[in-house]
Amino acid sequence: MTMESPKTGILILAVVAVAAAAGGLLGWQIRQQPQTVPAAVGYGKPAGQDHLRATYDPIHFKPAIDTATDAQCLACHREVLDDKVRERSPAGISAAASKAWYQEVSTYAGEQDTFHRRHLVTPMAKELMNLRCTTCHQGNDPREEAPGSSATAMPQSTDAFTLRKQVNPETTCLKCHGQMNIEVMGLPSPWRESKDMFGNSCLTCHAAIRTQRHQVNYLKTEAIEAAGAKNADTCYGCHGGRSWYRIVYPYPRHAWDGMAPEVPDWAKDRPTESEARFRMTATVNPK
Ligand code: HEC
Ligand code: HEC
Ligand code: HEC
Ligand code: HEC
Ligand code: HEC
Known part of the structure; x- marks a missing residue:
């Protein structure tokens, strides 16, 4: 290799000097930042x-x-x-004009909102x-x-x-965003296709089957039953209507009045109680 020309040498020196100065300056600026947020x-x-x-x-x-x-x-x-979400995306698309597949459940209401707000503070989140x-x-x-x-x-x-x-x-998510398990329910086809056969109500069957449900501290048990009796999409929303996953959630299988004593094969490994930390008897902190 040839020796460095004096020109390159000077260039390297200059670059090093500028970098050092910038580094020093940056360091100085960082030290000038308030230490508390x-x-x-x-x-x-x-x-x-x-x-x-x-x-x-x-x-x-x-x-x-x-x-x-x-x-x-x-x-x-x-x-x-x-x-809050932007009213318009940087490319100019208006939030109000874009609906995603999971926003097509009939219970969807109000303007586009963030993930956290839709789970914690919007009217439906608070109701259910x-x-x-x-x-x-x-x-x-x-x-x-x-x-x-x-x-x-x-x-x-x-x-x-x-x-x-x-x-x-x-x-967490899978509990409310899994597929609807139509096989164990004995439904002939996906809910969207078969719902009319059952009067478009989950309660056609669930008034008597698996009635011991939603006894967990993060759900409002009675409000869910009331809303679900008026509109099956309330139930379907959490049980297939907004399914981010291709799999089903293995729900605990609580005993209910009138339940047959024999356990079907698919349910052999299922828990019979909700997760301990969510049970109504678990100690919950104030909000
Ligand atoms: C004393 C202030 C403080 C409290 C209290 C606090 N956090 Fe944080 N949290 C922070 C800071 C600071 C970070 C780091 C953020 C960063 O560097 O981007 C952080 C990070 C996080 C992150 C990761 C964020 C990310 O983008 O990586 C989550 C999730 C989080 N906190 C949740 C919680 C939850 C839930 C609670 C209550 C149980 C909580 N925090 C309580 C200050 C706090
Ligand atoms: C329904 C479940 C859920 C609840 C309830 C929830 N979070 Fe989160 N949170 C998430 C998820 C999912 C993410 C994004 C995780 C990721 O990007 O990997 C997130 C992200 C965050 C972050 C990172 C910054 C951000 O906005 O992405 C913070 C901070 C945070 N949550 C704090 C909280 C606090 C405080 C609460 C209670 C007021 C809360 N979360 C309630 C699921 C939840
Ligand atoms: C206890 C039930 C429950 C759990 C757990 C839950 N969700 Fe949801 N999620 C809902 C409900 C109900 C809605 C519908 C909210 C609405 O339409 O106002 C929803 C809506 C959503 C939406 C759409 C929000 C919108 O803008 O329309 C996303 C995304 C989502 N959930 C992701 C998650 C993720 C990720 C997790 C896990 C960290 C999670 N959810 C956990 C019940 C739940
Ligand atoms: C044709 C009657 C019928 C209809 C209609 C019906 N279900 Fe079911 N469902 C069942 C049966 C049967 C089971 C399983 C009972 C058992 O545990 O032996 C079941 C179980 C379930 C389970 C628990 C699944 C598991 O893996 O443990 C959920 C959740 C559920 N149904 C929700 C719904 C929702 C939501 C609707 C309405 C959108 C609905 N069902 C409509 C009959 C029905
Ligand atoms: C906000 C979301 C949400 C809504 C709305 C909802 N569910 Fe659920 N459902 C859940 C969650 C979460 C569980 C699991 C709770 C647990 O771990 O015990 C569950 C469990 C169940 C189970 C299993 C019961 C068992 O043996 O423990 C049935 C059946 C069921 N739901 C039917 C329904 C019906 C019918 C409706 C409408 C009246 C409905 N769900 C509305 C979230 C919801």
Whole structure:
């Protein structure tokens, strides 16, 4: 290889000098940043806690997350309820004019809204559900976004959330966004096609079958029955009408009055009670 020409040498020197100056400047600017995140920015404790400490706040980890209230989470994460979707996408498409397949259930109402708001604060969410932050969020590990990956970090249970996700979809979303299990119900075809045969009501059968249902602290049991009696889409919405998944959720099979004593094969491995942390008898924190 030839020796560097003096010109290249000077160029390299200049680049190094500029980089060093920029680095110094940046470092200086970073040091000039306030060390606490103001509450108004969202992330950061109102009392004043630096960003890193807030990120690793024990509340994100077991066991503290089990007793966390919504108010505690919202003190730092207010934006999950305050943010609204854009009226128009950057490409100019109006939110009001775009309906997705999951918004075609007849119960869909109101303007386009965010995921969190549709589960926590919109009228239907409040009427039928009683979800909390910790119903879905069971932990968050900023280190690798993998549960249980560190021997020294605060303990996380390994099914608290799945890799790179902030929840465990199988134990949360799938409960309300799985397929309708038409095989076990003995329906001749998908609900959209067979509903007229059954008077377009789930209660044609479910007034007497699997009547011990929704006894969980994140659902409003009576309100669901009342709404479902008026419009089967209320039931269908959570049991196939908004199915993000191709699989069904293996619901617990609670004993009901008039139930046959023999257990069908498909139900042999099913639990007979809801998950412990959601039972009506479980201790629930205030919101
Ligand atoms: C003391 C303030 C504080 C509290 C209280 C708090 N968080 Fe956080 N949380 C943070 C900060 C800071 C981050 C890191 C954000 C970042 O760096 O993008 C974070 C990150 C997260 C993330 C990951 C966000 C992402 O984009 O990766 C989730 C999910 C989360 N928090 C949920 C919760 C839940 C649920 C609660 C209540 C159980 C809670 N947080 C309580 C401050 C807090
Ligand atoms: C229905 C389940 C569910 C509930 C209830 C819920 N979340 Fe989330 N949250 C999610 C999912 C799913 C994500 C996105 C996860 C991902 O991107 O991997 C998320 C993301 C977040 C994030 C990351 C930033 C963002 O907006 O994407 C924060 C912070 C957060 N949630 C806080 C909360 C707080 C605080 C509450 C209670 C007020 C709450 N969540 C209630 C499911 C839920
Ligand atoms: C307890 C039942 C329940 C659980 C658990 C649940 N959802 Fe939902 N989800 C609903 C209901 C009900 C709606 C309809 C809300 C509406 O139309 O106003 C909905 C709507 C949605 C929508 C559409 C929102 C819109 O803009 O129309 C998305 C996306 C979604 N859920 C994703 C998820 C994900 C991801 C999870 C798991 C983190 C989850 N849901 C957990 C009941 C649930
Ligand atoms: C033709 C009668 C019939 C109709 C109509 C019907 N179901 Fe079912 N459903 C059944 C039977 C039978 C079972 C299984 C009973 C058992 O556990 O042995 C069942 C079980 C279920 C289960 C539990 C599935 C599981 O895997 O444990 C859900 C959830 C359910 N039905 C929801 C609905 C909803 C929502 C509708 C209306 C959109 C509906 N069903 C309409 C007969 C019906
Ligand atoms: C907001 C969402 C939502 C709505 C609306 C809803 N369900 Fe469910 N359903 C669930 C969830 C979640 C479970 C599982 C609860 C658990 O783990 O015990 C469930 C469980 C069931 C089961 C299983 C019962 C058992 O043995 O434990 C049946 C049957 C059922 N639902 C039928 C219906 C019918 C009929 C309607 C309308 C009247 C309806 N659902 C409306 C979310 C919903």
